[in-house]
Amino acid sequence: PQDKELSMLEVGCGFGLMIPFIKNKYPYANVVGLEDNAVIAQIGKKIGNVICANIEIDILPFAERSFDYIFLPDMINRFEDAMRTLSRLKMYLKEDGKLILLTRNLLHGDYFVKMLKGKFETVKDGDSRIKHFYTKNETLNLLTDIGMIPRFLLKMTSEPNVGEEDRRILDAIKALPNCVIGEELNVVSYIITATLR
Numbered sequence: 001p002q003d004k005e006l007s008m009l010e011v012g013c014g015f016g017l018m019i020p021f022i023k024n025k026y027p028y029a030n031v032v033g034l035e036d037n038a039v040i041a042q043i044g045k046k047i048g049n050v051i052c053a054n055i056e057i058d059i060l061p062f063a064e065r066s067f068d069y070i071f072l073p074d075m076i077n078r079f080e081d082a083m084r085t086l087s088r089l090k091m092y093l094k095e096d097g098k099l100i101l102l103t104r105n106l107l108h109g110d111y112f113v114k115m116l117k118g119k120f121e122t123v124k125d126g127d128s129r130i131k132h133f134y135t136k137n138e139t140l141n142l143l144t145d146i147g148m149i150p151r152f153l154l155k156m157t158s159e160p161n162v163g164e165e166d167r168r169i170l171d172a173i174k175a176l177p178n179c180v181i182g183e184e185l186n187v188v189s190y191i192i193t194a195t196l197r
Contacts, residue, residue: 009067012075019048056085064091072101078129087146099194103139107184109160109170143194152193157186
C-alpha cells in the first residue's frame with residue numbers, strides 16, 4: 001500500500017537515482033542507499049539518503065530486522081563471497097521482509113556466443129568489479145543455502161543483438177533436440193524475490 005510506512009535498502013545504489021523514484025510512489029517509505037564508491041556516494045547524498053559503505057566488510061549503521069525490502073540490482077556478481085554477504089544482508093531483513101535481486105543470465109545469446117568463441121572476458125563489458133558469474137540455478141541455490149525461500153522469478157527478455165553469423169549459431173543451438181538452453185537465449189536477466197519464511 002502506498003500509504004504504508006516502509007523501510008527499504010538498495011545495495012549498490014550508485015548516485016541514488018532510485019531513491020526519489022521510490023519516494024514519489026511510496027511517500028512514507030524510508031529509503032536508504034548503500035554505495036561503496038566514495039565519490040559517487042557523496043554526489044548521491046545530494047539526491048537522497050546515500051551511505052558510503054561496502055556491504056561485505058564495513059560495519060553498517062542499521063539494527064537487525066530493519067528493512068521491509070532489500071534490493072540488490074546486479075550486485076551478486078561483484079561479491080567476493082556471495083554466500084557470506086547474502087547471509088549478512090539477511091540479518092537486516094524483517095521477518096516478513098523480501099530480498100529482491102537482479103542477476104544477469106549468462107546464457108543470453110549476446111553472452112553465450114562470446115563464450116563459445118572463447119571471449120569470456122568481454123562478457124564483463126569492461127566491468128572490473130565483476131568477480132564471479134552465477135547462473136539462475138546457482139543463485140536460487142545460494143538463497144536456499146542461507147535459509148531463504150525463493151518465491152518469485154521474473155524473466156527480463158530481449159532478442160540477442162548479434163550479427164548474421166552469430167544468429168545462425170544460436171538458431172542451430174535452438175534446433176538441437178532436447179535443448180534447454182534454447183529457452184534461455186532471450187533472457188537477459190532474472191529478478192528473484194526471496195523471503196525468510
